[in-house]
Amino acid sequence: MIPAEFHYTAPESLEDAIQALVDGGEDAKLLAGGHSLIPLMKLRLAAPSLLVDLRKVPGLHGIERQDGAFRVGALTPHRKLEFSPELGIVAKVAAVIADPQVRHRGTIGGSLAHGDSASDLPAAMLITEAEVTLQGPDGQRSVTAADLFLDYMTTAVGEQEVLTEIRLPALDGWGSSYHKFNRRSEDWAMVAACAVVKANGSTCEDVRIGLTNMAAVPLRATAAEDALRGQELSPENIAKAAELAAEGTDPPSDLNASTEYKKHLARVMARRAIADSLAA
Amino acid sequence: MSVAEQPSGNVGKVMRRKEDPPLITGKGRYVDDITLPGMLWASFVRSPEAHATITSIDTSAAAAREGITAVFTGADMTDVPAPLPMAWAPPGVQVNNPEHWALAKDAVKHVGDPVAVVIGEDRYAVQDAVEDVFVDYEPLPVVVDPEQAIAGEPFVHDSLGTNRVHEWSLAGGDVEAGFAEADVVVERRVVNHRIAGAPIECRGVIAEYRPGQLTLYSATQVPHFVRLFMALLLGIGEDRVRVIAPDVGGGFGQKLQVYGEELVACWASRRLGVPVKWTETRSENMSVAHQGRDQISRVRMGAKRDGTITAFHVKILADFGAYNMILTPLIPSLGAFVMGGCYKIPNVQTDIVGVFTNKCPTDAIRGAGRPEATQMIEVTLDQVAHELDMDPVEIRRRNFIPAEDFPAATATGVVYDSGNYDGTLDKLLEHVDVPAFRAEQEKLRSEGVYRGLGFCTWTEICGLAPSRVTGPAGVGVQAGLWESAMIRVHNTGAVTVYTGTSPHGQGLDTAFAQIVADKLGVDPAVVEVVHGDTAIGPEGRNTYGSRSLATGGEAVCKATDKVVEKVKQIVAAELEAAPEDIEVAGGKFSVKGSPDKGMALADVAGVAYIGAVPEGMEPGLEETNFYDPENFVFPFGAHACIVDVDAETGKVKVLRYVAVDDCGNPVNPLLIDGQIHGGVVHGIGQALYERVHYDADGQLVTGTFVDYALATAAELPNFETDRTITPSPVNSMGVKGVGEAGTIAASAAVTNAVIDALRPLGVDYINMPLTPMRVWEAINEGSAAS
Numbered sequence A: 001m002i003p004a005e006f007h008y009t010a011p012e013s014l015e016d017a018i019q020a021l022v023d024g025g026e027d028a029k030l031l032a033g034g035h036s037l038i039p040l041m042k043l044r045l046a047a048p049s050l051l052v053d054l055r056k057v058p059g060l061h062g063i064e065r066q067d068g069a070f071r072v073g074a075l076t077p078h079r080k081l082e083f084s085p086e087l088g089i090v091a092k093v094a095a096v097i098a099d100p101q102v103r104h105r106g107t108i109g110g111s112l113a114h115g116d117s118a119s120d121l122p123a124a125m126l127i128t129e130a131e132v133t134l135q136g137p138d139g140q141r142s143v144t145a146a147d148l149f150l151d152y153m154t155t156a157v158g159e160q161e162v163l164t165e166i167r168l169p170a171l172d173g174w175g176s177s178y179h180k181f182n183r184r185s186e187d188w189a190m191v192a193a194c195a196v197v198k199a200n201g202s203t204c205e206d207v208r209i210g211l212t213n214m215a216a217v218p219l220r221a222t223a224a225e226d227a228l229r230g231q232e233l234s235p236e237n238i239a240k241a242a243e244l245a246a247e248g249t250d251p252p253s254d255l256n257a258s259t260e261y262k263k264h265l266a267r268v269m270a271r272r273a274i275a276d277s278l279a280a
Numbered sequence B: 001m002s003v004a005e006q007p008s009g010n011v012g013k014v015m016r017r018k019e020d021p022p023l024i025t026g027k028g029r030y031v032d033d034i035t036l037p038g039m040l041w042a043s044f045v046r047s048p049e050a051h052a053t054i055t056s057i058d059t060s061a062a063a064a065r066e067g068i069t070a071v072f073t074g075a076d077m078t079d080v081p082a083p084l085p086m087a088w089a090p091p092g093v094q095v096n097n098p099e100h101w102a103l104a105k106d107a108v109k110h111v112g113d114p115v116a117v118v119i120g121e122d123r124y125a126v127q128d129a130v131e132d133v134f135v136d137y138e139p140l141p142v143v144v145d146p147e148q149a150i151a152g153e154p155f156v157h158d159s160l161g162t163n164r165v166h167e168w169s170l171a172g173g174d175v176e177a178g179f180a181e182a183d184v185v186v187e188r189r190v191v192n193h194r195i196a197g198a199p200i201e202c203r204g205v206i207a208e209y210r211p212g213q214l215t216l217y218s219a220t221q222v223p224h225f226v227r228l229f230m231a232l233l234l235g236i237g238e239d240r241v242r243v244i245a246p247d248v249g250g251g252f253g254q255k256l257q258v259y260g261e262e263l264v265a266c267w268a269s270r271r272l273g274v275p276v277k278w279t280e281t282r283s284e285n286m287s288v289a290h291q292g293r294d295q296i297s298r299v300r301m302g303a304k305r306d307g308t309i310t311a312f313h314v315k316i317l318a319d320f321g322a323y324n325m326i327l328t329p330l331i332p333s334l335g336a337f338v339m340g341g342c343y344k345i346p347n348v349q350t351d352i353v354g355v356f357t358n359k360c361p362t363d364a365i366r367g368a369g370r371p372e373a374t375q376m377i378e379v380t381l382d383q384v385a386h387e388l389d390m391d392p393v394e395i396r397r398r399n400f401i402p403a404e405d406f407p408a409a410t411a412t413g414v415v416y417d418s419g420n421y422d423g424t425l426d427k428l429l430e431h432v433d434v435p436a437f438r439a440e441q442e443k444l445r446s447e448g449v450y451r452g453l454g455f456c457t458w459t460e461i462c463g464l465a466p467s468r469v470t471g472p473a474g475v476g477v478q479a480g481l482w483e484s485a486m487i488r489v490h491n492t493g494a495v496t497v498y499t500g501t502s503p504h505g506q507g508l509d510t511a512f513a514q515i516v517a518d519k520l521g522v523d524p525a526v527v528e529v530v531h532g533d534t535a536i537g538p539e540g541r542n543t544y545g546s547r548s549l550a551t552g553g554e555a556v557c558k559a560t561d562k563v564v565e566k567v568k569q570i571v572a573a574e575l576e577a578a579p580e581d582i583e584v585a586g587g588k589f590s591v592k593g594s595p596d597k598g599m600a601l602a603d604v605a606g607v608a609y610i611g612a613v614p615e616g617m618e619p620g621l622e623e624t625n626f627y628d629p630e631n632f633v634f635p636f637g638a639h640a641c642i643v644d645v646d647a648e649t650g651k652v653k654v655l656r657y658v659a660v661d662d663c664g665n666p667v668n669p670l671l672i673d674g675q676i677h678g679g680v681v682h683g684i685g686q687a688l689y690e691r692v693h694y695d696a697d698g699q700l701v702t703g704t705f706v707d708y709a710l711a712t713a714a715e716l717p718n719f720e721t722d723r724t725i726t727p728s729p730v731n732s733m734g735v736k737g738v739g740e741a742g743t744i745a746a747s748a749a750v751t752n753a754v755i756d757a758l759r760p761l762g763v764d765y766i767n768m769p770l771t772p773m774r775v776w777e778a779i780n781e782g783s784a785a786s
């Protein structure tokens, strides 16, 4: 790997990290797992002048349950999420990110701050209705997942802010499932759908469906959710609701999939995800 | 593994690869591990345009940067008299061969074409400076589609007034007469799309010129060829040029080449008087190291109602990219030699047209022409079977060249050495219960599961090559393709084998040691195999075309036999017996019938080097052989693949892959299985995952391993391998090549399986790559049609 020249610092406190960002100006970048940023630097598509490595900053790790929610530190690697079944849909999503090497290095904070439209965790944040905490030179603020993802690789995280933790409401009693469609198991999603379903007997009390890579940002399949909420959870009703999963979307075509094919996949993945949520 | 009885010697035994321990513990020595005193780094400025005139190059800012020693362009290399080589001159055939310079002179013809080289103190400095070389390009019209390119303008090379490279045909019998006899004629457009070599080690070179002496380290399969061309292009005596291929991390044909980067490094080292190193990045490797396949073929097969094939006619349009590399236009012809496959087809014709496009050049990639041919034969044969409502196994049996016909001359005059095609198919069917599969398939279809079974029975031509056939007077390769070996028994009885082949991952150090050990009565552990250094051992012809064992190994045998001959004479003299009565057994050379009285090789070496040899004999124990085979060898096999297709999404999953191969006598079954596994992955990769793709502007859109999808272990089943043994009569060991076998067979087996799965959905035919979207579209079209 032959990136452009850069400076590197590994501060030992959150304050120092933020200060380093402020002092470093607009070309300073945080470094978490490095599995999005370093590939870009290697191809010289990114050339930060300063890398502020978060690895020595205390308090950014771990998963804790508090007041009906999980507090997940931003530096928690995907691998840790994968083996935390109490996180429900988030654990299932994390388990199919790339391969074990990537999952050991990549972090939830990095993934959410980066905001790649094909990345897996953002849609799960939408349907769990998570919130992130951002700490900057002017203090702390909270941003909901719905407000976090602004555009392709553009998030609400400010240039001088650190995403410190994620608050994941615990969806006790909800079933969940993730269906990721890709060519090889280690690939990014061509399209993916995650679902959480709260059943009351055989009735759908509530349902949330998230879509990955159907737009520059993750989406909620609200038309499908509305069609199923309050209905009998029969295969026919699930199929009918899933038919609406791509409603209002216009995903760009790419090397592997046309717009039409992606929309078709969204419907299929949504149906499979809802159906499998009932079993889990 | 089917071969139950363990052989008495080392040959035929499962032995772990002796070369592996250093390689898998990080102790290998690849080009990039080598640093020379005073060494500078090189980095290339490459064209972002697919086709453009260079109007100016401003190197001043780059040259002024700290740590930069020099920046050179094509205009600086005026003392290189000739462009890069293309070594195929078929008698009577015109091959358009535009000049191809190591650094582009006035125009660039594909993305990545090098226009300048920056030389400096470290790798980062040169990479930074590359961005400060300012090149003005005047874009020219681009052509990437070979069918469009052959139709006319725009031209990749204006001076030629055409994009056509050449036309070449090989015919036997009379195909039109054959079609006239046929009850059915099936015609298909078969696409063998472009793939990359993708070795785990990218290319790399270090050139060190000291007055009168050039040493080049290169990650190459062909150090001997590289030496010859460096000498010619730089005007240095060949004896003064040494090329070393240290550990090489795979090649797959991509490193069977004489590359411009090699020449530039050597030239710059001479110019600057210091060693110059270049290590290729993966991005460069994906865009400028030669690629393979890229053929579109019109294929016609005619058959009688009983399934007998009467004629096979193939018209190949082969996309060569922007230039001819060392063997580019020859590659499709290698397929033509076996265009009848393992079938007795009286009338076979292959017509090849080569075409230039604004893409990276193509050349040999694992299988080189034969995977394409096999795809055309085997997929079309299944189409014919379907047309005749015949079982795919049945139609194959009907047409096999019978075992008793060997050696068998095909319609085109190529003589297959040995074969037993029913034998491999019988063995395959021991593993694959077809009636049970069909019953299960039927049942699953009613449950909405689409499972398919595909076959490929194949043969290929390898063990390159009899020089009389491939050489200047034959097919037109401007070289003999014999092979050499030298065996040195040291004073202590240790043995060194020098081979002119250049293994780069195949396991030949182990195979050659096994062969030599048996003949000399020593442990394979004391047999060292040396290769990849033109200064050590005899002149050689390197590694490609599944040649290293059948050709290089036979040279090793013959050289060892000469040593054995001398050993026997020495032993006979010492033991006062006749040389004919001396045999090797239990680690000793002894008189037949009295094994306790004998001499170990070390004892014999002692005599030979002390000089106490029989009257008239030269001292020493060292022999050389140059072996030029009488014929090629023709490995064969029967493969089956079972897939599931998700009819909703089009995604294909390989459930089983069974490979029964016959590569003659096995030297080491473990090495054979290793080659089959890797080859099959390559073929499955081509069928389902891998594709080099350029957009309409000639921009490469599959330049990383994210977009260029190599199959991984997670996508693949455990391969089931078995073998039959039909020795080759061509060489004394009875061996055939196996390095390309799996690749040659697999893509057709997979394609046939996918078509078999999809037939109830109205899909009769589909071209690779069988990506989910393509399969989904085919299913949609199929349902719409039916």
Ligand SMILES: Cc1cc2nc3c(=O)[nH]c(=O)nc-3n(C[C@H](O)[C@H](O)[C@H](O)COP(=O)(O)OP(=O)(O)OC[C@H]3O[C@@H](n4cnc5c(N)ncnc54)[C@H](O)[C@@H]3O)c2cc1C
Residues within 6 Å of the ligand: A029, A030, A031, A032, A033, A034, A035, A036, A037, A038, A039, A054, A074, A075, A078, A096, A097, A098, A099, A102, A105, A106, A107, A108, A109, A110, A111, A112, A113, A114, A118, A119, A120, A121, A157, A161, A162, A163, A164, A186, A187, A188, A189
């Ligand atoms: C081969 C490969 C395959 C992959 N496949 C997938 C996949 O299938 N699905 C998937 O979802 N992801 C995939 N990824 C991406 C992987 O999950 C990344 O690791 C992740 O998206 C980013 O996390 P990181 O910790 O590596 O972030 P980094 O690369 O370190 O940082 C990414 C960006 O976020 C910023 N950043 C990081 N942490 C913070 C923070 N705490 N606060 C503010 N800004 C921050 C950085 O400045 C940078 O701009 C893949 C990566 C690779 C290399």
